[in-house]
Amino acid sequence: MTVSRVPLAIFSVIVGWLYCGLASHAADLTGNWITDIGACTKVFVKTDGKVSIAKDADLYGSGFIIEQNRIRGKIASCDIIARKQEGDVTNLVAKCSTDIALDTVQFSIKMNDKDKITRIYPGVPELAVQYFRCP
Secondary structure, eight states: OOOOSHHHHHHHHHHHHHHHHHHTTSOOOOEEEESOGGGHHHHEEEETTEEEEOTTGGGTOOEEEEETTEEEOSSOEEEEEEEEEETTEEEEEEEEEOSSOEEEEEEEEEEEETTEEEEEOTTOGGGOEEEEEOO
8 A cells, every 4th residue: 555645744834834834923932031130230140151049049039030031040940832823912731840749830921022921820910010022
């Protein structure tokens, strides 16, 4: 039996086209994010070309690093498993691990501008936290 590869090729082209089209509209969250822009050099350190969070970072503010489909914080690392863009809000679902636990976490991030985001908690606006991208 011979299977035509034409439908598979067409499907691949359509999926690639849709993915590229959607990705170009997604918010760029890559970077080092912090609650106090003046503390970037105290919270983030670069060793051997890799950025990490300083051991005493929590003395200066809260921060995290987003790289492609990964979020790294002081005590947890997360792999983003789902992402949905709704206007200026990006909803993320991530599998996170600490030294003692694994959990699936939902994040909602509002893109205020290219270097300012707000982590929002739907239904609880008073818990919103603003973060700034370090240069």
